Amino acid sequence: MSLGCHRQYLIPLASADKTDPHFQFSPKDLIDKVTGTNEEVQNQLAYLSRVLSMRALFIEHDHVSLGGPIWRAFEKHGYEIERFLIVPEDKYATPNLEVTFPNFFDYDVIVPMGAPYGAYEDDRIGNWLLPELEKLKEAHNKGVPILGICFGGQLMARALGGSVAKAPKAEVGWYEIQTNDPTLIPTGPWFEYHWDRWTTPKGATEIAKTDIANQAFVMGRTLGLQFHPEVDPEVLEAWLSRESGCVEIKGEGVDLDQLRTVTKEHEAGSNARAANLVDTFLRRVATSAVKTVD
Numbered sequence: 001m002s003l004g005c006h007r008q009y010l011i012p013l014a015s016a017d018k019t020d021p022h023f024q025f026s027p028k029d030l031i032d033k034v035t036g037t038n039e040e041v042q043n044q045l046a047y048l049s050r051v052l053s054m055r056a057l058f059i060e061h062d063h064v065s066l067g068g069p070i071w072r073a074f075e076k077h078g079y080e081i082e083r084f085l086i087v088p089e090d091k092y093a094t095p096n097l098e099v100t101f102p103n104f105f106d107y108d109v110i111v112p113m114g115a116p117y118g119a120y121e122d123d124r125i126g127n128w129l130l131p132e133l134e135k136l137k138e139a140h141n142k143g144v145p146i147l148g149i150c151f152g153g154q155l156m157a158r159a160l161g162g163s164v165a166k167a168p169k170a171e172v173g174w175y176e177i178q179t180n181d182p183t184l185i186p187t188g189p190w191f192e193y194h195w196d197r198w199t200t201p202k203g204a205t206e207i208a209k210t211d212i213a214n215q216a217f218v219m220g221r222t223l224g225l226q227f228h229p230e231v232d233p234e235v236l237e238a239w240l241s242r243e244s245g246c247v248e249i250k251g252e253g254v255d256l257d258q259l260r261t262v263t264k265e266h267e268a269g270s271n272a273r274a275a276n277l278v279d280t281f282l283r284r285v286a287t288s289a290v291k292t293v294d
Contacts (some may be wrong), residue, residue: 005064007221054079059132061115061151064238065091068112068230069271073278079109079191084129087115092242099128104139109286112136112152114228118196119154119164128276145221145286147278150194153216153224157198160219160293167197167213172252174262177227179206179208184280185216185272190227193239197226203291220291223281226275229274236263268281 056079058067063085067074071081084102086096095117104110112132117125135161140146141208148156154164171192185208197213200206204219215226228235240246240256249256 003120009056028204032267033147039042053285054108055106056081056109056111057102057104058083059110059112059152060085061113061117062087062092062095062242064234064242065113065115066230066238067111067113068232068235069274070230070278072271073275074109074111076275077278077282081109086132091210094117095125095128099131101131101135104135104144107144110136110139110144110146111153112146112148113230114150114152114193117151118166119151119158119198120196137293140220140222143221143290145281146223147281148222148224149230150226150228153226154196154198156222156224157201157204157217158202160222161197162201162204164198167195168196169212170252171210171212172249172254173259174266175227176208177208177210179216181216181218184218184223184277184284185225186272188227189270190215191231191263191266191270192227192237193231194226199222201293203293218285218288219293221286221288223246223285229270229277231263232267232271233260233264236260 054077056074058065058071058081060083065085067081071172074081082102086099087097091097117129119129122129133155136146136155140156140160146156148154158164171194173192174189174193176188177185177190179187192210194213200214200217201219204217204224206214206217208214208216213226217224236259240249249259
């Protein structure tokens with residue numbers, strides 16, 4: 001069961017200097033602190049756990065959209081991860097499927113992930129692309145927090161009134177970015193894997209960029225990202241396993257062995273940045289004022 005909004009539970013604790021800081025706990029943290037052997041108590045705790053369970057919907061546009069450290073960060077906050085796959089592996093070459101989406105209002109956070117398609121390819125994937133754009137816009141307008149990653153960030157840019165088109169060149173590999181909000185989006189390095197870019201929607205705030213593309217924007221309870229905070233060695237290998245994965249990267253002049261080595265070297269730091277990004281997204285963006293679009 002979901003209450004259809006993002007929930008935080010703040011427990012005030014007095015510190016030695018008599019200030020009153022607040023410590024954030026997930027519902028699971030609170031429930032785990034309650035003990036008792038009475039059957040009625042245990043039944044009530046089981047009910048409370050179900051009622052307070054927070055659900056994050058990860059929309060996976062292809063079969064290799066793994067969440068890596070982003071999954072783990074949401075789970076740390078007590079979220080139940082639910083995955084919705086749009087294009088299965090056997091439909092990779094013919095992706096224009098008819099899709100029945102889950103009810104986005106049943107979830108506390110929505111995370112549209114990356115894709116090997118263009119967010120402007122209505123002719124190629126319009127059967128599910130156009131309904132998804134509409135549903136994401138509706139969820140945004142109702143205040144459901146949304147974290148869009150790469151293609152997912154491009155979807156949110158388009159859904160909220162921006163546009164998406166080919167970039168002048170691809171960005172593939174680890175990049176430092178320029179940021180106006182380093183507590184939310186530090187400079188990185190972050191993993192990039194894209195050939196497209198968005199224009200920031202009217203009323204949104206651009207908070208990060210490279211010389212090639214906008215990298216992050218905030219609008220209401222939506223955070224759109226162009227880079228991939230979920231990438232670790234396992235995620236990278238899943239991408240390279242795709243039929244076109246290695247060809248795409250080699251086509252940009254990137255050495256695969258070097259990319260694997262650098263990804264391993266960046267793993268610890270990137271995981272920490274991803275965890276901080278989710279923490280700050282939930283604390284600041286997901287609880288901000290709702291900002292609607294027509």
